[in-house]
Amino acid sequence: MAPSQSSKVSAPTLGQGAEFAGNLPQRYAADRVFGLAAWMATAIAIAVLGWLLFEVLSQGLGRLSWQFLTSFPSRHPEKAGIIGALAGTFWVMVIVPLVAFPIGVGAGLYLEEFAQDNGFTRLIEINISNLAGVPSIIYGLLGLAAFVRLMEPLTGGRSVLAGALTLALLVLPIIIVATREALRAVPEGIRLAGLALGGSRWQVVWDHVLPAALSGILTGVILALSRAIGETAPLITIGALTFVPFTPGCTEDFPYFNPLDLGRCPADVVQSPFTVLPIQIFNWISRPQQAFHDNAAAAIIVLLVMLVLMNSVAIALRSRFQQRRS
């Protein structure tokens, strides 16, 4: 259909059926306006994204330096840096998948491979979709009551572990839904073939279904982590600090956080007070001085780069997953 051509054709005259004949030129004009509005809306959304990125880059790029990445926060904006926040984000991002991956995949496996279709299963399903709609700050309140207060002997209060557990609960629905979709995409023939050869349900799932679904599941996990890495509200609610002149763990010198610390001094890591990158950004935005706002923009660039990297990995995994299926 090419409206520009058709509009040249004169409308058929049907006497009293003017309503049926319609006013074609006007209708085509209205049509073009509608199409243009749809186009404009898309353009506006992209333009706003571009504006946001431009502002952040133009304010923050100048501040981005090795010193900025490796310094602790300070009262002097030009001396301040994000190493404390980076370390906190790093440890939270290590612990969240350790907790959420097995639980999310296990729950997805149960719902897709083991569960019968009964009331309990439906309850879990409705519950998961409902949890996905709970505001993240409410998870923060749960974390405050459950992990900071109730489980204080284990978590050490307002600690890395309390924050990571809170975020793990927050992203659990995402991982469960992604796992289920990945499992559903595995052809039924693979299961039937495995069962026909005498494998038990679990053997078939472990040896054949899970490997086939793994890249889909990992995509979901990475997307869930990229949600968790940007979350601010629940961590503020559980009482993550806004000024952290140290890093969790027992590595005293540069780079201040070492994955091996989890084995060397796990309690020092997980029970340590912490801050994360979004909270550091929030803190700098809420200060009046322009120089801190520039710091915030620079930290936002770091955060966005991390997000883009994670999403690229997810997209690469997804395309690999799709290729293998086709």
Next chain:
Amino acid sequence: MSAEFPLPAETSPLWRPNRRRSRQVEAVVRAVCLLFAAISILTTLGIVLTLIFETLDFFRDPFFRQALWIDRLPDLLPNASEAEIQGVSDQIQALDPRTLVERSEAIGLAPPSQAAGVFYAIRRFFTDTRWTPLFQDADFGIFVLISATLLTSTIAMAVAVPLGLLIAVFLSEYAAPRLRQVLKPILELLAGVPSVVFGYFALLTVTPFLQRFIPALQGFNALSAGLVLGVSIVPLVASLSEDAINAVPQDLRQGAFAMGATKGETIQAVVLPAALSGIVASIILAASRALGETMIVSLAAGQNPQAIDGSLGFINPFVPVMTMTAFIVQVSLGDAPFGSLAYRTIFVVGMALFLITLGLNVVSYWFVRRFREKYD
């Protein structure tokens, strides 16, 4: 005729699987997976119980008994002069609410009962017109926070619904496949921007920009918070609505074209109504996201609860307001001690927020089930 089938050696373990062990393994795995699935239920239970217990503790807080006591003094001491009542009132005010009952003898008046205090607290919660829980002269009008939340969310929805729907229409009906492949990841990028980044954008970019056109606009305001909040939920509306529009069978469009409808008319009169349940569900979900959004509003909309009164500050988009989520953030940053009234206040506000978003989710669920058009 017996063809010898080449069996491997008798000892090959492959031919004698340990079925008993694999059954045991399977039972354990099944139980563990069930446990993990149940964690989602435990999470919900945890949220609900936490909110309920802390909300109950809030309404039972002795502060309200004390306030009710002072409120009632003119009735309790009908013959006393105003100065005398003021004196007793000051005495009561000076008491620590936690030792109200023990100390009441010194005053010579019985404090109101626990139940009366609870009813008084509930009344104050729903009828107070100010929200000043952290002040000496505390007021607890939750509608102050709810109205601010509704204000920012309404502005956000005014942005997100038209933009999101038009983008969904553009992607599904107008854009060429190759353009779509470019646009979808860009929208996903927009959806992935953390809310604190949008907060930066709203406070430090959009507000100064709008101030050029609206001189009355203050540094913190509901308008730019709402506008940016709207942009942040556009991808949600767009992608869910696009799914709904894509689910409308091609036959319906062809039918409308065959009747002589133009493309725009087909979309407006046939496709969108057919996709209505999905679109409404996406809008409701977006609304619930907007109500619960925290960082944008606490950074850009301010921390000033506006009293519900004739000055109409509570519906003025140009002045600072305080949403429910912004209040929770404010108290959390201030490190309220466990068990204090301020600590309980954030849970009662959380309860209000949870109930509102839960209500929206239930409505959306019901709407989809009730109005879904099935095309098979």
